[in-house]
Every structure is written in C-alpha cells, then in structure tokens.
Amino acid sequence: MTALLEQLIEALRVLPGVGRKSAQRMAYHVLERGRDGGRQLAAVLAEAVERIGHCSQCRDFSETPVCATCASASRDRQQLCVVESPADRLAIETATGYRGLYYVLQGRLSPLDGIGPRELGLDALATRLAGGEVAELIVATSATVEGEATAHYLAQLARQHGVRPSRLAQGLPLGGELEYVDRGTLSHAFGSRGEMRE
Amino acid sequence: MTALLEQLIEALRVLPGVGRKSAQRMAYHVLERGRDGGRQLAAVLAEAVERIGHCSQCRDFSETPVCATCASASRDRQQLCVVESPADRLAIETATGYRGLYYVLQGRLSPLDGIGPRELGLDALATRLAGGEVAELIVATSATVEGEATAHYLAQLARQHGVRPSRLAQGLPLGGELEYVDRGTLSHAFGSRGEMRE
Numbered sequence: 001m002t003a004l005l006e007q008l009i010e011a012l013r014v015l016p017g018v019g020r021k022s023a024q025r026m027a028y029h030v031l032e033r034g035r036d037g038g039r040q041l042a043a044v045l046a047e048a049v050e051r052i053g054h055c056s057q058c059r060d061f062s063e064t065p066v067c068a069t070c071a072s073a074s075r076d077r078q079q080l081c082v083v084e085s086p087a088d089r090l091a092i093e094t095a096t097g098y099r100g101l102y103y104v105l106q107g108r109l110s111p112l113d114g115i116g117p118r119e120l121g122l123d124a125l126a127t128r129l130a131g132g133e134v135a136e137l138i139v140a141t142s143a144t145v146e147g148e149a150t151a152h153y154l155a156q157l158a159r160q161h162g163v164r165p166s167r168l169a170q171g172l173p174l175g176g177e178l179e180y181v182d183r184g185t186l187s188h189a190f191g192s193r194g195e196m197r198e
Numbered sequence: 199m200t201a202l203l204e205q206l207i208e209a210l211r212v213l214p215g216v217g218r219k220s221a222q223r224m225a226y227h228v229l230e231r232g233r234d235g236g237r238q239l240a241a242v243l244a245e246a247v248e249r250i251g252h253c254s255q256c257r258d259f260s261e262t263p264v265c266a267t268c269a270s271a272s273r274d275r276q277q278l279c280v281v282e283s284p285a286d287r288l289a290i291e292t293a294t295g296y297r298g299l300y301y302v303l304q305g306r307l308s309p310l311d312g313i314g315p316r317e318l319g320l321d322a323l324a325t326r327l328a329g330g331e332v333a334e335l336i337v338a339t340s341a342t343v344e345g346e347a348t349a350h351y352l353a354q355l356a357r358q359h360g361v362r363p364s365r366l367a368q369g370l371p372l373g374g375e376l377e378y379v380d381r382g383t384l385s386h387a388f389g390s391r392g393e394m395r396e
Contacts, residue, residue, distance in 0.1 A: 002261045004246050011242040014235030015213075016227040022215070027246070028285050029214040031259060032304070035247050037212030042244035044209040045228070048202050049236040052229055061229055063200045087226055106230065 005031075059121055060086050060104040069102065076100045078135040082125075082154055084108050084142060092140060100138070103128075108141055108150040120150075122157065129161035137165045203229075257319055258284050258302040267300065274298045276333040280323075280352055282306050282340060285377040290338060293381040294388040298336070301326075306339055306348040318348075320355065327359035335363045336391060340376050353394040363394040 005027060012023035030038040054060065055067035062068075069075060079100025083089045089102050105120040117123065128134065137158040141147040155165035171189040172181055181189075203225060210221035228236040252258065253265035260266075267273060277298025281287045287300050303318040315321065326332065335356040339345035353363035366387040376384070 002250060002259060002265070004242070004250055004261050005259055007242050008246045011235070011239040014228065014232045014239055015224045017220070017223075024285065024288075025215075026213045028259075028283065030212065030243070030247070031250055032283075034212045037209070038243055038247040041209040041212055042240045042247065044202070044205050045236055046240035046244075048206040048225070049228070049233050049240065052200060052202055061200060061203055061226075063202050067200070085226070085230075087222065090222075 054106075058102050058104055059106055060089060060102065074099075077133050079138060080128075080134045080136070081138040081140050083140045084147065084150075088140065088142075100136075105141075105150070108144075108146045109153060110146050117153070122153075125154075126157055126161070129158060129163050134163050137163050139165055139167045143170060252304075256300050256302055257304055258287055258300060272297070275331050277336060278326075278332045278334070279336040279338050281338045281376070282345065282348075283377065286338065286340075289377055289379070289384060290388060293384045296388065298334075303339075303348070306342075306344045307351060308344050315351070320351075323352075324355055324359065327356060327361050332361050335361050337363055337365045337394070338376065338388070342375075349394075356394075364391045365394050366391050 008027045009020070009023045012018055012026050013020070015023075018026070030041075051063055052061050053063070053065075055062035055065070055070055057066050057070035060067055060069075064071075076099050079098075080103055081089075081092065081098060081100055082103045082105060083092065084105050084107065086104055086106075089104055092098055092102075103121075103125055105122075107115050107120055109115060109117070109120065129137070137154065139151045139154050141150045141154070151167060155167075158165040170185075171192070172178070172185065178186070206225045207218070207221045210216055210224050211218070213221075216224070228239075249261055250259050251261070253260035253268055254263050255268035256265060258265055258267075262269075274297050277296075278301055279287075279290065279296060279298055280301045280303060281290065282303050282305065284302055284304075287302055290296055290300075301319075301323055303320075305313050305318055307313060307315070307318065327335065335352065337349045337352045339348045339352070349365055353365075356363035367389075379387075
C-alpha cells in the first residue's frame with residue numbers, strides 16, 4: 001500500500017463511526033469509482049472547515065455573522081426554542097411548523113466534563129431574556145438525565161427574567177406499540193395521562 | 199442550514215454506505231469537534247485523488263509508475279497471484295506469508311456489464327505469462343459465479359503459455375467476498391491451494 005493511500009485511510013477516520021475497515025473501503029471506492037466526487041469533497045470540506053462559523057445570535061453554524069433565520073423578518077421573535085445541537089434544531093425545523101427563533105447550546109450541562117453555563121453561552125442567553133423581547137422559552141433539550149438538568153436550569157433562568165418556560169411533551173412515541181415502549185416512558189405516560197375530549 | 203453546509207453534506211455522499219442522515223452527522227461532527235482532522239482529510243484526499251495512479255506492472259494503486267512490491271528484489275517472480283481488487287490483494291498480503299507478485303484485475307469478467315478480458319488487462323497478463331518468468335499463476339478471484347468464470351478463463355490463459363494455474367482451496371464460504379473473509383480462513387485457503395484441472 002502506498003504511503004499516500006495509508007494517509008488517506010487514516011485521515012478518513014476523523015469521520016464519526018468510521019473505523020479502519022470502513023475507511024479502507026471508502027478510500028478504495030473513491031479511487032476506483034469516485035475521483036470527481038472525491039475532488040469535490042476535498043474542495044467543499046476545506047472551504048467549509050474554514051468558512052463556517054457560528055451565528056452570533058443563536059450559536060448555530062453559519063457562514064455569515066448572523067444566520068438567515070435570526071436575520072429573517074418573518075419569524076416570531078417572542079418565541080425562543082433552546083436545543084442542544086444543530087441537528088436537533090434541524091429536526092424541529094423540518095418536523096414542526098414552528099416559526100419562532102432558536103438558541104443552540106452546542107452541548108448540555110455536564111459539570112463532570114467541565115461543561116457549565118459559560119460553555120453553553122447561557123450568559124448571552126440571560127442577557128437576551130433580560131431584553132424583554134422573548135415571551136416564551138421553549139426548552140427542547142433531550143429527555144436524558146443531563147438534558148433534564150439543563151432544562152431545569154434554563155427554566156429557572158427564564159423565570160428570573162419574567163419569561164414563561166415550556167417543555168416538549170413526554171409520552172408514548174407516535175405509532176409506538178405499548179408492549180415495546182420502555183418502562184420509564186410507559187410509567188411517565190401513564191402517570192401524566194390527560195382527559196380525552198370529544 | 200447554510201448553503202456551504204448543504205454542499206458538504208451532499209459531497210460526503212460520494213463515500214460508500216453514506217446516506218443523507220450519516221452525511222449530516224459527519225458534517226456536524228467535523229465542524230463541532232474535528233476541524234483539524236477535516237482540514238487534514240481535505241488536503242490528503244485532494245492529493246490522493248490527483249497523485250495515486252496504477253502500477254504499470256500489477257495495476258494496483260501506486261504513487262509511482264511501478265509499485266514498491268513489483269520493484270522489490272526480494273519477491274519471488276515465479277509466482278503471480280491474480281486478485282480482483284486492491285482490497286483483496288491487501289487482505290492476502292496481511293493474512294498470509296506469500297512472497298510472490300500480484301496482478302490486480304480491478305474487476306472480474308462480466309459480459310453483461312461490458313467487462314471483458316480487455317477491461318481487466320488480460321492482454322498485458324498474457325504477454326507477461328508468455329515472457330516465461332512466471333511458473334505458477336495463483337488465481338485468487340472470489341468464490342462467486344463471476345469470480346469462478348474469471349478463474350476458469352485465467353486457468354486456460356495460463357495453460358496456453360505453459361504456466362501452472364492454481365486456485366485457493368475450497369473452504370471459502372460460498373458466495374463470500376474475499377475482502378471480508380477472516381484471516382484464519384483466508385490463510386488456510388491460501389496455503390492449501392490446489393492445481394487447476396481441465
């Protein structure tokens with residue numbers, strides 16, 4: 001194997017979920033059948049790594065100082081939805097009809113890993129909540145232990161500034177068979193059952 | 199989502215087994231935690247796509263006109279092992295103690311796909327067999343229908359030039375791709391290869 005090919009296989013392992021064997025298969029595939037695509041990938045990747053930064057308003061990825069959503073005049077500025085990652089934000093944007101703004105933490109509170117309020121930009125969020133424009137803070141962090149702790153912290157922060165915090169509903173997933181839902185979810189869904197209306 | 203990020207996600211799909219969702223995860227991962235690795239990958243990929251060509255002797259990938267193995271004085275030039283792909287060659291090289299040379303077809307006979315002897319460089323192989331240096335042609339194509347057809351063709355070609363053809367021992371799982379066979383099985387099959395009869 002050539003030195004350059006070996007380097008390529010090693011370099012591909014920066015991608016998540018790509019081990020030695022996958023990297024090898026990818027390298028061979030690109031060299032055998034996808035040279036144009038490989039050239040294109042190299043160029044776009046180099047440009048993206050240099051040019052994509054973060055929006056100064058919502059902390060999501062952006063090529064411009066303020067992203068298109070934050071700069072848009074047609075979004076409802078009274079609603080602010082807090083998510084953990086850009087992927088979560090994208091999921092909400094594509095699945096729901098939400099027309100408010102977002103705030104991307106790029107992580108969640110995890111004191112043991114040294115991730116506190118400062119690392120998540122919560123000081124900037126506090127300043128924004130104090131500004132008075134936001135009426136509702138929609139807390140869309142994960143339903144994990146750390147996500148819940150982060151949600152609790154965010155709700156307190158919102159109340160301190162007179163902003164109403166809300167949390168995504170928890171319960172059975174749509175189309176989920178009761179038999180296969182995990183105990184915790186089932187117990188929670190049962191406990192917080194709501195009255196059926198006509 | 200920014201236009202550049204969208205381009206990056208599309209470009210990543212040139213990699214085998216990477217769909218829209220994986221590409222998105224890869225792009226976010228590189229931007230969040232692997233910018234240096236991403237920069238490195240872009241540079242190596244661009245260089246590899248331009249500089250890695252094929253060895254004029256064995257048709258494997260090579261940065262130089264003749265690859266290191268073909269140029270080596272310590273390999274046994276009487277043995278020539280024919281494989282379908284660079285990955286197969288690498289698998290044999292790492293799993294067995296083989297010290298002869300290789301010939302990489304970069305495919306297998308498949309008339310329906312327009313892949314005939316010419317596409318696999320079999321004219322050059324015939325010239326080489328006629329040269330008289332090769333005593334044994336080890337046919338290490340896959341144990342698939344097309345691999346077997348290719349093996350049969352190669353065996354005939356060898357006999358025409360007075361070269362003894364041999365085939366990896368039965369023991370390879372039926373229909374199995376050589377690249378994914380475990381080391382032990384591959385090594386055993388390689389070691390107990392048998393002479394091909396008409």
